[in-house]
Amino acid sequence: MKLNYRxxxxxxxxxxxxxxxxQIAAVSQVRILGVNxxxxxxxxxxxxxxxxxxxxxxxxxxxxxxxxxxxxxxxGVDSLILLAIGYAAGRLxxxxxxxxxIVPVLVGAGATAIAQVxxxxxxxxxxxxxxxxxxxxxxxxxxxxxxxVIAIPVYLLVRRCVLAALPEDPRRRRRxxxxxGGLSPLxxx
Amino acid sequence: MYDRTIRRRRxxxxxxxxxxxxxxxxxxxxxxxGPLHSVQRGVFSVFTPVQxxxxxxxxxxxxxxxxxxxxxxxxxxxxxVESSNRQLRSRAIAGSEALRVNAQLQKLLNLNQANxxxxxxxxxxxxxxxxxxxxxxxxxxxQGSSRGIRVGNPVITGDGLAGQVSTVTGHAAVVTLISDGExxxxxxxSGSGAQGVAQTGAGGPNDLRLKFIARRFRADxxxxxxxxxxxxxxxxxxxxxxxxxxxxxxxRVVDPGTDAQKIFVRPxxxxxxxxxxxxxxxxxxxxxx
Numbered sequence: 001m002k003l004n005y006r007x008x009x010x011x012x013x014x015x016x017x018x019x020x021x022x023q024i025a026a027v028s029q030v031r032i033l034g035v036n037x038x039x040x041x042x043x044x045x046x047x048x049x050x051x052x053x054x055x056x057x058x059x060x061x062x063x064x065x066x067x068x069x070x071x072x073x074x075x076g077v078d079s080l081i082l083l084a085i086g087y088a089a090g091r092l093x094x095x096x097x098x099x100x101x102i103v104p105v106l107v108g109a110g111a112t113a114i115a116q117v118x119x120x121x122x123x124x125x126x127x128x129x130x131x132x133x134x135x136x137x138x139x140x141x142x143x144x145x146x147x148x149v150i151a152i153p154v155y156l157l158v159r160r161c162v163l164a165a166l167p168e169d170p171r172r173r174r175r176x177x178x179x180x181g182g183l184s185p186l187x188x189x
Numbered sequence: 190m191y192d193r194t195i196r197r198r199r200x201x202x203x204x205x206x207x208x209x210x211x212x213x214x215x216x217x218x219x220x221x222x223g224p225l226h227s228v229q230r231g232v233f234s235v236f237t238p239v240q241x242x243x244x245x246x247x248x249x250x251x252x253x254x255x256x257x258x259x260x261x262x263x264x265x266x267x268x269x270v271e272s273s274n275r276q277l278r279s280r281a282i283a284g285s286e287a288l289r290v291n292a293q294l295q296k297l298l299n300l301n302q303a304n305x306x307x308x309x310x311x312x313x314x315x316x317x318x319x320x321x322x323x324x325x326x327x328x329x330x331x332q333g334s335s336r337g338i339r340v341g342n343p344v345i346t347g348d349g350l351a352g353q354v355s356t357v358t359g360h361a362a363v364v365t366l367i368s369d370g371e372x373x374x375x376x377x378x379s380g381s382g383a384q385g386v387a388q389t390g391a392g393g394p395n396d397l398r399l400k401f402i403a404r405r406f407r408a409d410x411x412x413x414x415x416x417x418x419x420x421x422x423x424x425x426x427x428x429x430x431x432x433x434x435x436x437x438x439x440x441r442v443v444d445p446g447t448d449a450q451k452i453f454v455r456p457x458x459x460x461x462x463x464x465x466x467x468x469x470x471x472x473x474x475x476x477x478x
Contacts, residue, residue: 068229
């Protein structure tokens with residue numbers, strides 16, 4: 001029932017690199033109604049939800065650092081925010097283990113809100129000039145809405161990527177017992 | 190066992206937090222030639238070819254989503270465009286004679302501009318990445334110091350000034366756009382010759398402000414704002430931008446004719462959707478008019 005850390009580590013490194021490249025080279029350049037999606041908090045939150053707080057925090061930290069380095073922005077800002085997002089999503093899973101199809105959407109929206117507001121606050125505290133006004137509000141709210149729409153596909157993709165390295169889920173095993181036999185227990189008796 | 194797990198989790202969290210804060214402090218505190226900045230440039234130069242490849246591969250997907258975005262934008266702008274179309278139609282009739290004369294002048298102007306630009310050794314580049322936030326108005330281009338691009342070189346599009354190069358590696362560069370909060374461009378209003386500084390406003394990437402314009406000068410909506418070039422005789426105070434590059438047009442003026450007049454400028458270049466840009470790698474005559 002333990003995590004396969006080596007396999008999970010490689011998968012997360014690959015996932016992080018692909019996420020950063022895809023975000024910078026494609027997603028950031030597609031703006032609909034003046035906003036674009038931000039895959040990074042969604043992926044960090046999904047990893048936290050699926051793998052737990054510790055892998056979530058480490059992945060968030062690494063993902064943030066890679067993003068800051070690749071975008072030539074202030075190193076450490078995204079690491080700090082995504083570390084918090086990965087850890088918080090992981091703790092949510094460990095403490096509450098929420099079930100339901102809407103969980104990735106709510107967690108994704110929350111993670112995006114934390115990322116947007118946290119990034120704005122930290123950047124402001126570091127002395128960047130402030131692009132305040134409707135444009136910033138529109139970007140924050142628009143990105144949250146946009147990310148909520150794509151949260152489930154992103155979660156499913158991340159799940160598909162890390163699933164093989166995760167311990168067997170008893171719930172999955174129980175469901176498979178009913179479906180792979182071809183007959184229900186009632187018809188067998 | 191359970192206690193150990195909790196302790197390990199907390200220790201890791203504290204270590205990562207400390208690491209992030211340390212990185213942040215070191216990065217903000219060191220100069221641009223510091224070790225962390227060097228590492229960043231190294232990672233950037235490693236990442237650039239991957240990014241460039243991904244950018245090419247993902248172009249069809251980008252175009253598809255861009256088309257969806259354009260459709261949504263187009264619908265919301267339909268009424269505005271229809272009204273503008275009516276006005277333009279009536280003006281087109283009156284302007285046809287002026288257009289004939291203008292075409293001849295335009296040919297001369299284009300010739301002059303082409304000659305000026307050719308002397309500035311322009312390097313064409315493709316935009317291969319952009320910052321996802323409103324806070325950093327930067328894009329990444331696929332040409333770098335191997336083509337003679339240096340930090341501070343002005344970057345233009347077919348419509349006007351886009352920004353300046355802020356970071357360079359061998360085969361890529363980061364361009365800080367004129368909508369970035371740290372940019373300030375010496376500018377003048379082309380009609381009146383009033384000189385000031387164009388900086389980003391508070392309303393986002395399509396909102397520039399023309400500051401420090403003396404109150405005796407009036408700016409009318411629609412007036413063109415262009416780069417002023419070098420105004421000082423001192424070689425230490427040369428402008429980075431050649432004179433006469435279009436920046437944008439005045440959209441409105443608040444409190445005109447006063448010391449507190451606010452001149453709003455909309456950039457000509459579509460900074461949200463840059464694809465091909467030109468970097469002017471040589472300075473001609475110290476960028477003097």
